[in-house]
Amino acid sequence: MDGGWSFEQKTLISELIQGMEFAKQLRGHLTSAPSTEARDVLMQGILSSYEKALLILQWGGPMPQSQPVVAVSGIPESPLSVNGSPQSDEFEKGIGDHQQNRDISKKRKLMPKWTDQVRISSENGLEGPHDDGYSWRKYGQKDILGATYPRSYYRCTYRNTQNCWATKQVQRSDEDPTVFEITYRGTHTCGNSGPSVPSPASSEKQEQKQINHQSNHHQHLQQQQSQEMLSKFRAGLRVDTNNLDNNETAYRPFSFPSASVGLLQIEHCNSSTLTNVNSSLFGSFSSTFFSPSTPESCYFSMHQANDLGQAHNMQHLESDHTEIISTNTSSTNSPIMDLEFSLDQVGIDPNFPFDTSFLP
DNA sequence: GCAATTTGACCCCC
DNA sequence: GGGGGTCAAATTGC
Numbered sequence: 001m002d003g004g005w006s007f008e009q010k011t012l013i014s015e016l017i018q019g020m021e022f023a024k025q026l027r028g029h030l031t032s033a034p035s036t037e038a039r040d041v042l043m044q045g046i047l048s049s050y051e052k053a054l055l056i057l058q059w060g061g062p063m064p065q066s067q068p069v070v071a072v073s074g075i076p077e078s079p080l081s082v083n084g085s086p087q088s089d090e091f092e093k094g095i096g097d098h099q100q101n102r103d104i105s106k107k108r109k110l111m112p113k114w115t116d117q118v119r120i121s122s123e124n125g126l127e128g129p130h131d132d133g134y135s136w137r138k139y140g141q142k143d144i145l146g147a148t149y150p151r152s153y154y155r156c157t158y159r160n161t162q163n164c165w166a167t168k169q170v171q172r173s174d175e176d177p178t179v180f181e182i183t184y185r186g187t188h189t190c191g192n193s194g195p196s197v198p199s200p201a202s203s204e205k206q207e208q209k210q211i212n213h214q215s216n217h218h219q220h221l222q223q224q225q226s227q228e229m230l231s232k233f234r235a236g237l238r239v240d241t242n243n244l245d246n247n248e249t250a251y252r253p254f255s256f257p258s259a260s261v262g263l264l265q266i267e268h269c270n271s272s273t274l275t276n277v278n279s280s281l282f283g284s285f286s287s288t289f290f291s292p293s294t295p296e297s298c299y300f301s302m303h304q305a306n307d308l309g310q311a312h313n314m315q316h317l318e319s320d321h322t323e324i325i326s327t328n329t330s331s332t333n334s335p336i337m338d339l340e341f342s343l344d345q346v347g348i349d350p351n352f353p354f355d356t357s358f359l360p
Numbered sequence: 361g362c363a364a365t366t367t368g369a370c371c372c373c374c
Numbered sequence: 375g376g377g378g379g380t381c382a383a384a385t386t387g388c
Contacts, residue, residue: 138366139365
């Protein structure tokens with residue numbers, strides 16, 4: 001029925017095909033020079049598809065039945081649970097116990113962490129800087145030393161109900177108030193939503209409101225500057241993103257020619273699985289990321305700051321983690337070593353710059 | 361009434 | 375000891 005394809009493989013193929021379709025459409029758009037919004041949508045689709053595909057490759061490691069979960073993600077909060085049992089009994093029962101809390105704290109430190117820099121776009125204005133499609137609940141806010149704007153802390157709404165320990169921190173950039181630095185920690189294990197399923201009640205919109213409100217109190221001048229920029233946005237101007245490349249970290253520029261704004265910086269990654277990701281994979285795909293539910297154009301490049309100092313390239317999209325993890329949960333073997341399928345078989349244009357050198 | 365947000369306090373780590 | 379992160383009671387909004 002499925003020709004022997006695993007679920008991951010089919011998903012991967014589907015994502016690649018979809019990405020290719022988007023690319024073809026984009027090519028047509030580029031030649032006919034339509035609106036930039038259409039391009040953005042297409043680009044977003046392309047990158048989303050590749051992102052998912054890559055993560056399938058990346059996260060599609062051996063299942064817990066065959067290998068420790070640690071090798072899958074290094075994310076203790078994975079619903080797979082450390083011992084692979086379907087329930088995290090200890091985890092839930094132990095809340096409140098000091099030792100358990102300490103363990104949780106340690107585990108949190110081991111969570112993969114990456115930063116997504118999102119710029120407010122002309123389309124979105126102040127309404128929503130970055131709706132990643134997940135349902136977040138704000139649980140704290142802090143004034144950070146040396147930072148103009150406070151940092152907001154979010155966790156997954158389904159933390160208690162589905163033991164989803166994904167969190168994120170949102171902080172408005174001092175240098176550019178139109179840029180939000182969103183630091184994700186952990187991956188979604190709830191599977192309740194994802195980038196492709198925009199959350200209608202995004203808490204970030206409220207956070208945006210709040211941040212804007214706070215900016216009124218914090219820095220009047222900066223706010224003026226921000227509003228000035230926003231008014232420019234609204235006037236149809238796009239902020240030149242070239243200066244984003246001048247960030248303290250060396251970013252690899254995104255190779256898609258028409259992409260414009262956005263950054264994703266992976267700051268920390270402890271997952272041992274990531275070492276399996278061949279850098280050539282990303283070299284060929286370029287380091288691209290679009291938050292699929294973020295219509296604003298955004299381009300990102302990737303920076304690796306691994307504790308081990310190794311060149312572990314990785315692309316993260318929490319939603320995709322959710323997908324991958326849930327996928328892994330329902331499967332027994334990783335597809336990653338069985339990717340010897342023909343691209344022609346799935347209709348992928350051989351001319352498309354798809355480097356398969358990473359495949360075994 | 362319920363869910364989300366706010367905010368002061370607490371905890372942990374450097 | 376201080377800063378960052380989280381908790382949880384109070385508050386707010388729907």
